[in-house]
Amino acid sequence: MLLEAIGETAERNGHGDAGEPLPSHATVNAAMNLIAEVPFRLLADADISPFYGEIHLSWNVDNKQIVLMFFPNQRPLIHHYERAVGVASVHGIEPASADRLAYWLGWLRD
Amino acid sequence: MGVPVLIPDDRTIYRGLRNDNWSKNGAITYKAFMLRPADAQFPIEEELSLGMTPQTAVDELRTNAGIASLSVQAVHGLPHALAVRADLTNPLKAQMHGLPLFSTDPNRRALAIAVASDLAFIALFMAAPI
Numbered sequence: 001m002l003l004e005a006i007g008e009t010a011e012r013n014g015h016g017d018a019g020e021p022l023p024s025h026a027t028v029n030a031a032m033n034l035i036a037e038v039p040f041r042l043l044a045d046a047d048i049s050p051f052y053g054e055i056h057l058s059w060n061v062d063n064k065q066i067v068l069m070f071f072p073n074q075r076p077l078i079h080h081y082e083r084a085v086g087v088a089s090v091h092g093i094e095p096a097s098a099d100r101l102a103y104w105l106g107w108l109r110d
Numbered sequence: 111m112g113v114p115v116l117i118p119d120d121r122t123i124y125r126g127l128r129n130d131n132w133s134k135n136g137a138i139t140y141k142a143f144m145l146r147p148a149d150a151q152f153p154i155e156e157e158l159s160l161g162m163t164p165q166t167a168v169d170e171l172r173t174n175a176g177i178a179s180l181s182v183q184a185v186h187g188l189p190h191a192l193a194v195r196a197d198l199t200n201p202l203k204a205q206m207h208g209l210p211l212f213s214t215d216p217n218r219r220a221l222a223i224a225v226a227s228d229l230a231f232i233a234l235f236m237a238a239p240i
């Protein structure tokens with residue numbers, strides 16, 4: 001189902017946002033190939049959406065968030081974020097791989 | 111033209127949700143606060159468009175998926191030097207200054223998502239006015 005949803009991002013766009021470029025099939029394929037290598041049990045509750053030609057998959061649990069981004073002409077990235085009340089939030093970004101995504105999705109649910 | 115005045119901390123401002131993926135299960139997502147890139151029609155977005163009322167947050171949108179409301183005090187209290195200022199062209203609008211511009215550079219993108227996520231955490235979802 002997740003792979004189908006990624007595929008559909010190439011055919012739909014954000015509601016009401018005419019003119020935003022759709023992700024290319026190459027971007028969709030890159031997303032599908034990486035996600036196919038990640039254990040399914042870690043991928044639950046993903047939010048999938050296009051973003052100006054990119055594909056974003058995000059996961060939120062309490063104050064933590066993971067955003068996996070696929071670009072038209074660039075290696076995918078993982079952004080990890082933890083909200084901290086009253087002080088600066090903690091976040092970072094790194095190149096995406098199936099192993100690193102699995103690691104960060106595990107961190108999300110720690 | 112001078113610098114637009116700062117909106118006082120005791121006000122609430124409103125962000126029209128242009129896309130249905132700008133909220134999920136009643137929570138605002140970081141995408142509601144990401145500036146857009148340049149395209150053939152528009153230059154790169156430099157300030158985030160806001161309404162001073164729920165109605166004026168959505169009145170220029172073709173369709174909308176609700177509204178994010180934010181306390182100006184909470185926005186100014188984030189550690190990002192954001193400023194909510196009046197829109198000089200329309201007293202019923204406001205703009206958020208200081209958001210990171212659209213970029214695919216990893217470090218710039220990381221900061222943009224972090225700031226947008228901080229804003230999403232302090233935003234409250236509202237249904238669009240009828």
